Amino acid sequence: MKHRIVVLGAGYAGAFAAGNLARRLSPDDTEITVVNAVPDFVERMRLHLLAAGRDLAFRKLADVFAGTGVRLRLARVTGVDPERKTVAVTGEDGDGEVVYDTLLYALGSSAAHHDVPGVPEYAFDVTGQFPALRLRERLAALDGGGTVLVVGEGLTGIETATEFAESRPDLSVALAARGEPGAWLSPRARRHLRRAFDRLGVTVHEDAGIQAVEPTRAITAHGRSIAADVTVWSAGFAVHPVAAASGLEVAETGQIVVDRTMRSVSHPDVYAAGDCAYAIGENGRPLPMSCASAGYTGMQATAAIIARLTGGEVPVTGLKYYGNHISLGRRDAIFQMVDGDVRAKSWYLGGRTAARLKSGVLRGAGWSIAHPTFGMPKRKRRLATAPDRAGVQAAA
CATH class of the missing domain: 3.50.50.60 (FAD/NAD(P)-binding domain)
Incomplete structure (x- = not known):
């Protein structure tokens, strides 16, 4: 046999x-x-x-x-x-x-829900083909001025928020982060990331761990409400x-x-x-x-x-x-080199060159x-x- x-x-x-x-x-x-x-x-x-x-x-x-x-x-x-x-x-x-x-x-x-109420019922994600198509359909139905909240300060959350903001400038895109987005990056790379958020109009909510998701908003651990016609869950994998x-x-x-x-x-x-x-x-x-x-x-x-x-x-x-590669829309990216302990080195590559490198890797x-x-x-x-x-x- x-x-x-x-x-x-x-x-x-x-x-x-x-x-x-x-x-x-x-x-x-x-x-x-x-x-x-x-x-x-x-x-x-x-x-x-x-x-x-x-x-x-x-x-x-x-x-x-x-x-x-x-x-x-x-x-x-x-x-x-x-x-x-x-x-x-x-x-x-x-x-x-x-x-x-x-x-x-x-x-x-797949997406890790972390037992947060409302995530299975109301949140979208990009961890699979069908979930991404479901989110695509929902975003296409949003009129100008709609609000999109991306939850999660990791690579997926950052890439998703910046891509949505660039592709749909008619929408208000925000990122909910438990801490500082890109906190693991070098100081120069973090500044580059901040400039990208500002350029694309992404609103960043720091210290905003989400404890519940509802149809039109998300609630932080401090009880603050963040408006969201669409909540995209990018808070880890399971x-x-x-x-x-x-x-x-x-x-x-x-x-x-x-x-x-x-x-x-x-x-x-x-x-x-x-x-x-x-x-x-x-x-x-x-x-x-x-x-x-x-x-x-x-x-x-x-x-x-x-x-x-x-x-x-x-x-x-x-x-x-050897490093992290983060897309920031179609014409910008960050490539951050790391050492043997996965700590960011001072050197990083950003801008169109990094975006072309990421495209080549894909x-x-x-x-x-x-x-x-x-x-x-x-x-x-x-x-x-x-x-x-x-x-x-x-x-x-």
Whole structure:
């Protein structure tokens, strides 16, 4: 029988990993299946642009994996049984199971509501294709003079607020922050960010943690009311509870606890990559949920799976951050370099040059995933014999 590799999720981490596994492993003895809820490769870093009204063409996963041998199953994951090595799914064809020998769990994350009243009922977010389209429709219905409140001072909140303000100058856009937006940036970069907010007309409410969301306003922890025809929730990410319910060892965040090679510490046939992996970076801290983490963990998981299945030595890829890249509308951005402890260096790049760099990064990430056969080796690696694989895994 062929070794069955199942990849759950086809975001940045899952799609990249599936393409690389197909590129490097022989189809004679491996079978790769990707399970994803939607038919498109959704570039999450562009979803705030989609919500703002920009026309974005997402690639079909069927086209992405065409010619690779990767099987695509459009379905939603409802459970994982690591003892039986099965994944429960539901889709247009009804309920079913997918059996695996090696599982790569890359289901990503969604908006973290933090149990704030009113968020599920009244707030919008940009963490998925359908939520972004729902927000796009709501914004399009707003007349001039409408108010939009973006909650959250992180990268997503800043990018969303500035994009909305630039795309819809007829709206009043505000940002609610628990502290100072961009507080982790260097002093010069923070000044650049402030100038961008002023230029775009974004009103910043500091010390404004939101404790409730209502249809036309948000209430801060101090009881202050902020008017909002539309509230956009960008106050962090949360992973799906299916991993915790499966019996896999998870952290308090619900993320799967993995070793340095992205292998589950409780179930050696399971790997995790992207936001759902609780991985420790080179600075000794958990990797944040981000596209960069998806790239690092996806590369490490792929390399580890290939090495262990083919009897090779498991390589170690880097888990080190070099900087934060923040879009401030279409013609401005900040690229902030950081040190080994993820503290901002004094140097930063801003303006149109940084915006062009960010655009290049986005295009590069999308292109690499959309062309999984690029650089395909003439000879793919064959799997070790079953006894050899068992020995390699036991030694690992």
